[in-house]
Amino acid sequence: MIDVSLFFYFGIFLAIIGSIATAWGPGVNDPVVRTFNTEVASIGVCLVLLCYNHVLALLTLLATTVIISLILFRAIIRLEEMGADV
């Protein structure tokens, strides 16, 4: 039987590692890499919400993460095509 708190602390660990990777990780001067690194942190938050039995919040987080990354990719692509410094 695996303890629930293992998932909880692993989620916290993933969220902190993911946020550090988003802030100062390798290759984050490319905004696409930075957007992908936020996904790591959001998976950690998903694990924490799973430990707390917050099903609706978990589903909403998954949906909004997908939509936010779509919006960010759209913004990045349009800014790069316009020749702005991203």
Next chain:
Amino acid sequence: MLYVPQEFISMYLPAIYAGLIIGFIGTMAIAMKREEIHILILTDIVGLAMIFVVSAVGTDLAEALILPGLVVELAETLAISEILITREMRKIEQDPRANLKRSSSLFPQAFSLDMEIMTTAPNFIALILIAYGIFLTGFTGGAVAGGGIVLYALSKKARGLPVLVLDGIAGVSGIAWCLWIIGFLLFFVTPQYWLLSLFLAACGLLLKVASKVGLIGLLMREDIDKE
């Protein structure tokens, strides 16, 4: 008294500290970056810290607070990305040496949907999805109804977003806020009408989410239909 399980109480402090650490990392990174798009991406991390702190409560209250927080964060990101794109466009238009290329699309090549089913079926499917979403109410219903609006918007070939449509969506959104706030107020002032207030809040959330998802669909259509 609210019942909080014992293990959630022992998880309270680690979750709060994790939220504080993540928020600190996010805000430090925001302070050190200069470009706006990077700051917009890092705002996402600060939003995750918000979720940590709220979810540490561990009851249904946390769930009720996380949902609007996420939806508001989504709307914020959408609005700020639009503002960034518009500002950059204006900057380039004012510069006579810059040449603005006309092609900008989410997809690398022209994405045309020339299928017979795209012209006949969507009215019916969108109607069913919206009706089912209204039947469900709440957040799930909003997502289903929004999916119906997205399907309708993507399949119709009309270009441009009329001012009337934007005004209408803004008006519906305001009505939804009012319903939601009245529902919450009734819930605390007169708890015996809890069913009425629950349905007011649920219908408000339905309108809110459906209009937001529909707006995203309209924006995506602007990108996709560009030849």
